[in-house]
Amino acid sequence: MVAILVHGGAGPHRPDDDVEGAKRGCLVAARAGYEVLRRGGSAVDAVEAAVRVLEDDPVFNAGIGSALTRDGRAELDASVMNGATLDAGAVAGVTCFQNPITLARRVMERSGHVMLMGPGAEAFGREQGLPTVPNEALVTAAARRELQEHRTSNGTVGAVAIDSAGHLAAATSTGGTTGKLPGRVGDSPLIGCGTFADDRKAAVSCTGLGEAIIRVTLARAAADLVEDGLDGFEAARRAVATLARARGQAGLILVTPAGQLAWAFSTQRMSRGWVDSRGEGCGFGAD
Secondary structure (H helix, E strand, O other), X not given: OOEEEEEEEEEOOOOOOOHHHHHHHHHHHHHHHHHHHHOOOOHHHHHHHHHHHHHOOOOOOOOXXXXXXXXXXXXXXXXXEEOOOOOEEEEEEEOOOOOHHHHHHHHHHHOOOOEEEHHHHHHHHHHOOOOOOOHXXXXXXXXXXXXXXXXXXXXXXXXXXXXXXXXXXXXXXXXXXXXXXXXXXXXXXXEOOOEEXXXXXXXXXXXXXXXXXXXXXXXXXXXXXXXXXXXXXXXXXXXXXXXXXXXXXXXXXXXXXXOOEEEEXXXXXXXXXXXXXXXXXXXXXXX
């Protein structure tokens, strides 16, 4: 049994939302990850492949098209976790990598650390031979417009997967929130908050208001509920409901050890796409 589920961010409905673009992008990413799984790749391989597709798509707030700080720069965060080993890697505040999810995986597998940030993460990425880009290459006209119009964007991308060995993985990547202070770090690179994976619990990736997600350690909370015996959708709903105390809205996706794909969100929309254990795919851009 192999399956993968991705999200392209949660937030309010807006008249200029590219609903079809989000739907298409999520499904393309899910199929890319599924192809890795179909060929015998690991869950970690699959979530990295899926998130890279989303980072390369300017429709989403990750990689190219990331939300900008109030100074007009892109500062990217990402994390990945292996549910079989509990190994994890994360980066925060990187400015010159189009695919920070790959940098996060290198941190997990080659650094001996869990998180690197800013210039240290960038230096490590260069040592690893990862390609760099000028910060301007990550900035789109749409992101500049959102900053100029003082529109908040909390969108994030992520993926969860189960591989043929029954192992789970999760990955999350983001540009953060529009107009954030330089140096702000949200939930996406924080293990247990925006990303969590444990073969005995679930793999979870979150999206939404990072400050609220951090306060309730949302990803770990959802995984714990699955371990307690709840159905995946019920676990996702109950976890998202805890955000009310933290005065925030968000969404999450998860996959259980039994291979159930599930999600919940308290925002107006959360784009998502998946390919299930039968190889059948589906995508949603607006609801």
